[in-house]
Amino acid sequence: MRVHLLVAAPVMLLCLILQGVVVAICLRRYARYRKRWEGREALWMEIALLMAVMLLTLVCNIVQIAIWAVLFLMLGEFQSFVPALYHSSVNFATLGYGDIVMSERWRMLGPIEAANGILMFGMSTSLMTAAVLDVIKSNMARLMDQAKP
Template sequence: MLVRALLAGLPTLVLCVALQALFVSLALKCYDRMRPRAGARLTQWRSVKLLSAIMMLMLLGNFLQMGLWAFLFRLLGEFADFPSSLYHSAVNFTTLGYGDVVMSPRWRLLGALEAANGILMFGVSTAVMTAAVIEMLRLEARSRNDDAK
């Protein structure tokens, strides 16, 4: 039973990792396109737009991963409708673990696998956003130093 659940969840896990990598790549390209070029100032409005774009991209990537897990749960016949499957997936992915909706014992381990996937992917998303903030602070400090000269 354990092996069956792991084998069923592994392809979804691999897809989620690839999807997260795609969204990290998109966030980096977005950052590069929107960041100020040499000599330009980083305005507060540009900072807000840039960080909002990065956050929304990472959040969208996480939502899509929840949808992939929900699709797997439906495919396995665990839920009668997609909204219930998506709700359960979101509870697992975010590690809330309400317990109000549970899967059958046969597939229950998939919830833990999805939770491990979710906590890892939220960590990656946080790292991307933190890196963007650090880079923006660095650009702002450089701009202030250039102004002081």
């Protein structure tokens, strides 16, 4: 188990850094664009901002899945990238199909990747939730301002 953690640690660290960078970029860009459109009714801008946050977090998660797949290739568990990517996707998303399993030597990397994936999806979800709550808050504030005599 110690060897598995030592092998997985750099990949998990890379995923954490990547997720942190994407979250920070999304928050900064989101805040910048929200400030620009503050006080105006801009349904399409809100939709575009929410879609951008969702798309960036999805791309970030796919890149992380690919990073894990590269690790599996480097360990010699797969002969080509596509099955490694599929297996990594199943692990990262915690689906656990079990139709493709790694050798007994490296099998423990699956649950480690799943733990990493659930954390990263949680971060993505919290970012999207924050964006949606901000849209709701700004719309409520705008409606309250319009209701004032």
